[in-house]
Amino acid sequence: MNPKRILVVGAGHVGLYAALRLSKKLGPREAEVIVVDPQPHMTYQPFLPEAAAGSISPRHSVVPLRRELRRCTVVVGAVTWIDHATKTASVQPIVGPTREIRYDQVVVAPGSVSRTLPIPGLHEHGIGFKTIGEAIYLRNHVLDRLDVAAATPDPALRRRALTFVFVGGGYAGIEALAEMEDMTRSALRYYPELNPDDMRWVLVEATQRVLPEVDPDMGAYTVQQLLRRKMDIRLGTRLESCVDGLVQLSDGDSFPADTIVWTAGVKPSPMLDATDFPRDERGRITCQPTLQVVAGDQVVADAWSAGDCAAVPDLTKEPGSYCSPSAQHAVRQANRMADNIVNVIRGLEPVPYQHRHAGSVASLGLYQGVAQVYGIKMKGLPAWFMHRTYHMSRIPSLNRKVRVVADWTLAFFLKREVVALGQLHDPREEFVEASQPVSPR
Numbered sequence: 313m314n315p316k317r318i319l320v321v322g323a324g325h326v327g328l329y330a331a332l333r334l335s336k337k338l339g340p341r342e343a344e345v346i347v348v349d350p351q352p353h354m355t356y357q358p359f360l361p362e363a364a365a366g367s368i369s370p371r372h373s374v375v376p377l378r379r380e381l382r383r384c385t386v387v388v389g390a391v392t393w394i395d396h397a398t399k400t401a402s403v404q405p406i407v408g409p410t411r412e413i414r415y416d417q418v419v420v421a422p423g424s425v426s427r428t429l430p431i432p433g434l435h436e437h438g439i440g441f442k443t444i445g446e447a448i449y450l451r452n453h454v455l456d457r458l459d460v461a462a463a464t465p466d467p468a469l470r471r472r473a474l475t476f477v478f479v480g481g482g483y484a485g486i487e488a489l490a491e492m493e494d495m496t497r498s499a500l501r502y503y504p505e506l507n508p509d510d511m512r513w514v515l516v517e518a519t520q521r522v523l524p525e526v527d528p529d530m531g532a533y534t535v536q537q538l539l540r541r542k543m544d545i546r547l548g549t550r551l552e553s554c555v556d557g558l559v560q561l562s563d564g565d566s567f568p569a570d571t572i573v574w575t576a577g578v579k580p581s582p583m584l585d586a587t588d589f590p591r592d593e594r595g596r597i598t599c600q601p602t603l604q605v606v607a608g609d610q611v612v613a614d615a616w617s618a619g620d621c622a623a624v625p626d627l628t629k630e631p632g633s634y635c636s637p638s639a640q641h642a643v644r645q646a647n648r649m650a651d652n653i654v655n656v657i658r659g660l661e662p663v664p665y666q667h668r669h670a671g672s673v674a675s676l677g678l679y680q681g682v683a684q685v686y687g688i689k690m691k692g693l694p695a696w697f698m699h700r701t702y703h704m705s706r707i708p709s710l711n712r713k714v715r716v717v718a719d720w721t722l723a724f725f726l727k728r729e730v731v732a733l734g735q736l737h738d739p740r741e742e743f744v745e746a747s748q749p750v751s752p753r
């Protein structure tokens with residue numbers, strides 16, 4: 313029997329776990345697993361806020377693909393289109409011409425991108441918070457603003473540099489806001505020129521609550537905690553414009569800010585537009601509970617999807633409900649999907665995915681958190697501890713777990729790093745200047 317070729321598009325939470333499981337369960341005579349991702353690593357996104365805040369080294373919140381997926385073929389590049397009718401995908405490697413890959417089974421898991429709105433100025437000034445690059449950039453940018461504020465004698469410039477606006481109150485936005493404020497407050501001890509009251513941290517959220525993943529009382533507790541830290545929480549408010557960094561809100565307020573972070577939701581990867589897979593009104597690939605792609609009530613043979621880019625029915629809720637875009641579902645769906653692919657290859661029936669969302673854990677900075685897991689609610693230190701232990705247990709590989717715990721331990725004894733490496737964003741600048749041809753005197 314010729315080995316089946318399984319193409320895995322995207323090596324995030326779904327792709328990495330699915331590829332790992334497939335390559336463990338299927339021998340080389342049964343299947344060849346090819347994994348394509350533009351990044352050579354998987355990003356453990358729930359650790360991005362801590363990576364930005366300096367509690368974890370950014371390198372330790374990503375998982376190198378070649379190290380983890382030794383039994384798979386890893387291709388660093390982007391899938392540009394998929395024609396499932398002919399079972400062909402086109403891959404643009406990081407260098408060289410595009411190449412076409414034929415497959416027998418395909419796992420479509422390119423995840424999601426930030427869902428933005430046509431707000432004037434957002435494209436020019438907004439910072440996303442979905443990738444490790446964005447987390448590193450935000451950290452350097454925020455610390456750099458402290459240096460700017462400390463250096464300027466102009467109070468208006470200082471106020472602008474120390475105004476940080478976060479749009480979107482889901483777990484990504486709340487954790488990013490709370491962790492960055494906590495880090496900045498602790499960095500201020502090294503800035504005698506600055507006063508904590510000079511800082512302005514603003515959360516702009518269109519609905520009347522934050523953290524929709526937990527009960528309203530836990531969202532209200534979170535708002536209370538942020539207010540106690542003197543943050544400016546604007547519920548029921550929208551960002552209307554930020555042209556030239558002048559933030560204009562729907563409540564009529566307007567002020568200049570150097571930092572505008574956009575965490576107001578996600579939409580499926582635009583790469584799906586270049587495929588012939590069926591999609592729902594939100595652009596997600598339509599799936600059966602077995603994670604097989606489905607068009608109407610017709611299963612699309614040999615095509616699978618899961619995670620942020622897929623509409624997977626949630627069998628634990630009323631009919632018509634779909635699984636939320638979360639790492640919790642993505643990882644479990646990946647394992648179920650891999651087992652189902654193995655079943656189908658071996659002539660067995662696939663099994664529906666079913667998982668009751670356990671709840672959410674969110675860190676609000678060092679020693680502060682909020683959690684609701686299987687109905688049990690926790691606040692403060694126990695919730696923060698739960699957040700850390702849960703995510704430590706979830707990040708793939710023992711290697712990463714050990715490194716993350718080592719980072720936390722070091723930060724506990726030595727305090728977090730609060731240095732900005734802004735040069736990272738233009739590392740050649742100094743050399744380019746030094747190597748300018750010298751004009752003769």
Ligand SMILES: Cc1cc2nc3c(=O)[nH]c(=O)nc-3n(C[C@H](O)[C@H](O)[C@H](O)COP(=O)(O)OP(=O)(O)OC[C@H]3O[C@@H](n4cnc5c(N)ncnc54)[C@H](O)[C@@H]3O)c2cc1C
Binds near residue numbers: 360421
């Ligand atoms: C800041 C933040 C915090 C979060 N915290 C939590 C949390 O606490 N709990 C929780 O449950 N969830 C959390 N999430 C959500 C969770 O991380 C996502 O739901 C999960 O990553 C979805 O998994 P995925 O595999 O669908 O997508 P991803 O993990 O995003 O993986 C998609 C992969 O596809 C790759 N890709 C993209 N385009 C292409 C292409 N054209 N070709 C090939 N590959 C491509 C990408 O590079 C990426 O590696 C958080 C998200 C963020 C941003």
